[in-house]
Amino acid sequence: MHILTQVKTRTLSGRRAVVASLIGAAFTAVCAQVAFYLPGNPVPVTAQVFAVICCGMVLGSKYGALSQIEYLVAGLMGAPIFTGFKAGPIVLAGPTAGYLIGFICAAYVVGRLLESSPRRSFAPAVIGGLMGVGVIYAFGAGWLAVWGGSAFPGFAAWIFGAAPFIGVDAVKVVLAAMLCVGRK
DSSP states (O other): OOHHHHHHHTOOOHHHHHHHHHHHHHHHHHHHTSEEEOTTOSSEEESHHHHHHHHHHHHHHHHHHHHHHHHHHHHHTTOSOBGGGBOSGGGGGSTTHHHHHHHHHHHHHHHHHHHHSSSOSHHHHHHHHHHHHHHHHHHHHHHHHHHHGGGSOTHHHHHHHTGGGHHHHHHHHHHHHHHHTOOO
8 A cells, every 4th residue: 555545544554654754754844944034033934834734634643743753853863954954952942942842732633633523624624723723822932931031921922922923824724734635
């Protein structure tokens, strides 16, 4: 059976599952380099959210989350795969650490919601993707408030860490749903 067919039907096991999750991690690493900063914001707009949502939709909860764990571990071990080709544990001391941790949970949530949906179709994929983005925002803005201290207290962390990204991330979710499950 072809690996893409197995991914779509969630029958991956053993080495094929690890390979599929590694491909998801590599996809996230590539998407991390598609980035730009908004003026005055320490958090970049990246294509990573698109990759994370796609990983959850295609790989499911377990392997989607595994792909993001692999991405995080590779970057922490020194592979220059974080946004701007950054690497190492120092990234977890920066403003984007919460988003990186949130990617793991978001991929799991997206995959789990699609797995529990009676139909694997566009609408449940969009709903799951938007919930995944909410998870990323919760972790990201939460960490931004801790990291920024008095510079980003409470609501300011939301204003800088989530609000500017809502529109573009909604588009990413719709594109991911169209690509990963199609319009049915």
